[in-house]
Amino acid sequence: xxxxxxxxxxxxxxxxxxxxxxxxxxxxxxxxxxxxxxxxxxxxxxxxxxxxxxxxxxxxxxxxxxxxxxxxxxxxxxxxxxxxxxxxxxxxxxxxxxxxxxxxxxxxxxxxxxxxxxxxxxxxxxxxxxxxxxxxxxxxxxxxxxxxxxxxxxxxxxxxxxxxxxxxxxxxxxxxxxxxxxxxxxxxxxxxxxxxxxxxxxxxxxxxxxxxxxxxxxxxxxxxxxxxxxxxxxxxxxxxxxxxxxxxxxxxxxxxxxxxxxxxxxxxxxxxxxxxxxxxxxxxxxxxx
Numbered sequence: 001x002x003x004x005x006x007x008x009x010x011x012x013x014x015x016x017x018x019x020x021x022x023x024x025x026x027x028x029x030x031x032x033x034x035x036x037x038x039x040x041x042x043x044x045x046x047x048x049x050x051x052x053x054x055x056x057x058x059x060x061x062x063x064x065x066x067x068x069x070x071x072x073x074x075x076x077x078x079x080x081x082x083x084x085x086x087x088x089x090x091x092x093x094x095x096x097x098x099x100x101x102x103x104x105x106x107x108x109x110x111x112x113x114x115x116x117x118x119x120x121x122x123x124x125x126x127x128x129x130x131x132x133x134x135x136x137x138x139x140x141x142x143x144x145x146x147x148x149x150x151x152x153x154x155x156x157x158x159x160x161x162x163x164x165x166x167x168x169x170x171x172x173x174x175x176x177x178x179x180x181x182x183x184x185x186x187x188x189x190x191x192x193x194x195x196x197x198x199x200x201x202x203x204x205x206x207x208x209x210x211x212x213x214x215x216x217x218x219x220x221x222x223x224x225x226x227x228x229x230x231x232x233x234x235x236x237x238x239x240x241x242x243x244x245x246x247x248x249x250x251x252x253x254x255x256x257x258x259x260x261x262x263x264x265x266x267x268x269x270x271x272x273x274x275x276x277x278x279x280x281x282x283x284x285x286x287x288x289x
């Protein structure tokens with residue numbers, strides 16, 4: 001598959017039906033387009049099996065509830081929809097994107113309780129999110145935008161509106177020749193990247209920011225579990241910006257990013273070291289097991 005995402009061959013699961021890719025459309029007065037009332041998931045299918053599939057479906061439903069709507073499908077129905085989309089497109093290795101949103105209806109203002117909630121699932125082939133960074137190490141900018149307080153926005157929802165500052169930050173990073181941007185939170189603590197969580201290594205131990213103002217990623221949780229099983233000490237804690245200079249290795253985790261080593265953040269350099277490469281390799285084996 002190649003070209004614009006609205007002009008491809010294939011099928012998209014849309015409100016219980018498989019429709020032609022180019023016909024999966026919504027009205028211009030869809031509430032989500034105007035007020036960001038949308039949640040989504042990013043998942044990867046490996047050799048016909050979606051990694052942590054039910055956890056993603058459960059989080060999708062929870063995300064909807066956190067932004068005040070109920071998705072009119074159960075976890076089992078969402079699971080079936082994802083499989084139907086994969087089968088219809090003949091894909092065994094793919095990226096899977098379920099998305100739920102408030103559509104057009106009787107309301108067209110900030111409040112939209114009377115508008116229907118829709119669900120769609122699209123799947124496509126997608127390679128490494130950061131290109132060759134898995135061997136060379138990604139280069140990151142430092143964003144000027146900060147992750148908001150959980151009193152400002154529901155940080156544990158994978159909600160479309162929360163990605164607005166992520167998009168702006170990644171655009172600024174790419175303009176500087178970087179792959180992504182590190183974001184601080186509203187307190188000035190190290191938080192995450194625009195679509196991935198962060199891990200650091202110092203003296204053989206791993207340090208990762210406490211997810212109290214950003215999404216606690218499913219891949220993040222998986223990697224922490226892997227490290228602990230291997231006997232590696234993991235510290236989930238507040239990390240201050242000035243600590244970046246003292247870390248030896250760094251990597252990113254996320255469904256799209258998988259496990260990607262980092263070589264540089266702003267003026268700070270990191271080794272693409274043995275632990276980062278081992279975690280990346282172990283994760284590759286796990287998702288295909």
